[in-house]
Amino acid sequence: MKYKSGSYFVVLIIISLLIPSTIISLNLSSSASQLNKKDYQILALTPPISIQNDHDFITYDFPGTGDPEDPYLIENLHISDPITKYGIYIGNTTKSFVIRNCYIRVDGYGIYLNSVENGSASIVHNNCQGHTYQGIALFDSNQCIVQNNTCSNNYNNGIYLSNSSNCSVKFNACNNNFRSGVLLHSSSNNIIHTNTFIENRLHGLQLSLQSQNNLIHHCTFIDNNQNGDSQALDNSYNNKWYDPFTNEGNFWSDLGNRKQYPIEGLSQSFDIYPLNLKFRFTNPVAYYLLVILLPIAVVVTAVLAFILGKKIFPVLRKILRSFIHRRRAKRKQLDPQAIYQPLMDREEYLKRSNENYIKRKAEQKK
Incomplete structure (x- = not known):
């Protein structure tokens, strides 16, 4: 191909520019709730929510029908009450619902679920900080989704699961809690991945008795349980601290020179596949996202290289040829501009050729 080598060169240049900026932009502590102070100040202040049965969803007039395809939406609430026990309480329900984009700061539990229907609850993009008990608590509630929440600075734990199994706890930030970031009690078969646990007074993640067959991977543990020997606690059995499909575990700030x-x-x-050994990133979340985005970036840069190569490389080739001609002219002590002079007519050419021939012969006789 005419521009094949040139296109490869463009690809290398663009990728070299994209990758560093991509890594920097992805070097995040977590993909947790993006609600910040300005966001929740805009939200209308709302009294605490208490739903004791399915009919209460209708009483509150939440949008949705409660079907799995059209769950009730409890969203965009700012609940702040220094004396109430629950910010959002939902118990003994069969309807599907989603709690999202809420900022909750109360004296007790931020979000409390008790005996909700299997697979009916999703708790996403909420900010539950500074509570006396837990930021988010699930009791006897299975197959729930707890995702992209910030549960930090709580007196007990950031997220607490009791008798709640087959749940997905992912992309949450549970930092600076007085006890643990996440605590599982008698809760099994849960997937806990890509969460951030930073500077919790006890463990980043704690699995109590009868919490087995849980899968923990791609989490970030930084400076938890600083007075202890490990940032995580497992008092049950048959839990895996790595992804068995990829053989990738978690990031540990105190791994040191250990292999496990x-x-x-x-x-x-043991976490037998710490991310520290495989990916030398300050945060494995960056790598985890980069693995997904890099192939897309390569395809995009290849397309750009193909398009731009046709326009850029003819110009570069012309400049390069001009440079080469000038270098050759300099070596022969010729006027570089002579290269670009119009061709001489035939008579002048023959005359000069004859003069040069006679000159060479005369030099040879000498």
Whole structure:
């Protein structure tokens, strides 16, 4: 191909420019709730929500029908009450619902679910901070989704699951809690991945008795349980601290020179595939996202290289040829501009050629 080598060159240039900026932009602590102070100040202040049965959803007039395809939406609320026990309480329901984009700061539990229908609850993009008990608590509630929430600076735990199994707890930030970031009690078969646990007073993640067959991977543990030997606790059994499909575990700030990370507790578990060893990133979340985005970036840059190569490389080639001609002219001590002079007519050419021939012969005789 005419521009094949040139296109490859453009691809290398563009990729070299894109990758560093991509890594920097992805070096995030978490993909948790994006609600900040300005956001929740805009939200209308709302009294605490208490739903004791399915009919209460209708009483509150939340949008949706409660069907799995059209769940009730509890969203964009700012609940702040220094004396109430629950910010949002939902119990003994069968309807599907989503709690999202809420800022909750109360004296007790931020969000409390009790005995809701299997697979009916999604808690996403909420900010639950500074509560006496737990930021988010699930009791006897299975197959729930707890995703992209910020549960920090709570007196007990950031997220608490009790008798709640087959849940997905992912992309949450649980930092600076007085106890643990996430605590599981008698909760099994949960997937806990890509969460951030930073500077919790006890463990970043704690699995109590009868919490087995849980999968923990791609989480970030930084400076938790600083007075202890491990940032995680496992007092149950058969929990995996890595993804068995990719053989990728978690990031541990105190791994040091160890090849495996020991988990405190009766199980005597290990994270046998710490991310520190495989990916030398300050935060594995950056790598986790980069793996997804990099192939897309390569395709885009290849297309750009193909398009731009046709326009850029003819110009570059012309400049390069001009440079080469000038260098050759200089070596021969010729006027560089002579290269671009119009061709001489035939008679002048023959005359000069004859003169040069006679001159060479005369030099040879000498």
